[in-house]
Amino acid sequence: MAVLKRGMKGAAVKRLQRELKSRGFDPGLLDGEFGGGTEAALMAFQLSEGLLADGIAGPRTLGALDLAKRADVWPDVLPAVTVQAVSEMFPSTPIRNIRENLPPVSTALAESGLTDKPMVLMALATIRAETESFKPVPEGLSRFNTSPRGHPFDLYDARRDLGNQGAPDGERFRGRGYIQLTGRFNYARYGELLGMGDELVRKPELASDPLIAGRLLASFLKDKEARIKRALIEGDLRHARRLVNGGSHGLDRFTDAFHRGERSISDLA
Known part of the structure; x- marks a missing residue:
């Protein structure tokens, strides 16, 4: 079941229709015929998942629908x-x-x-x-983060888009790690996602630890x-x-x- 597209018929199409409907994307009749309703529902699902919305159920789309094993979609490299x-x-x-x-x-x-x-x-x-x-490594000083006569990373201090609340947030939550994680908001969010609670906010230097940075x-x-x-x-x-x-x-x-x-x-x- 490599690709399913408009005009095809059979059990594989019917499984596709059932899965789309179970996820809230109604293709119409569950008749095993890949028509306009199935195509529209599939495109809506693809848009929802950030996939290429071409109305074709290829390996990536089938994988997202759990209709193909992950190994069939993208091999582990x-x-x-x-x-x-x-x-x-x-x-x-x-x-x-x-x-x-x-x-x-x-x-x-x-x-x-x-x-x-x-x-x-x-x-x-x-x-x-x-x-x-x-x-x-932690972010170094540059004209993009420090003003000519300012303290280190002062241009980050008031960055509301980063969740910073004024000095010394700019320096405390400067870019660190492989991703150069920056800003109070990101330290809090990704600390929570890693199961660290608020530890990354309290100890932002941990973002430069190789294990945590990875x-x-x-x-x-x-x-x-x-x-x-x-x-x-x-x-x-x-x-x-x-x-x-x-x-x-x-x-x-x-x-x-x-x-x-x-x-x-x-x-x-």
């Missing part, structure tokens, strides 16, 4: 994510850094179910864009997985990067790493 393969994505990074920090990243991706090639490449390319050293990266990407994957499927790396960074900072490194990874990480792990 983590076994192919070796130090050597990743070093080809990070040509200027000391290989010892990759050897030391790749294991907790891989473990976190596996725990979050981000083992398919698009999301693995997204994670690694994000690390390249945010911290090319492959170390979960989990934060995976959690952040998992939170936006549907939208990221849709952008990647459509080949829009700029939009995928924007979903993480909010802009195009590091896009050149991100794009270079992603394309290198397409070659160095095997689809058939």
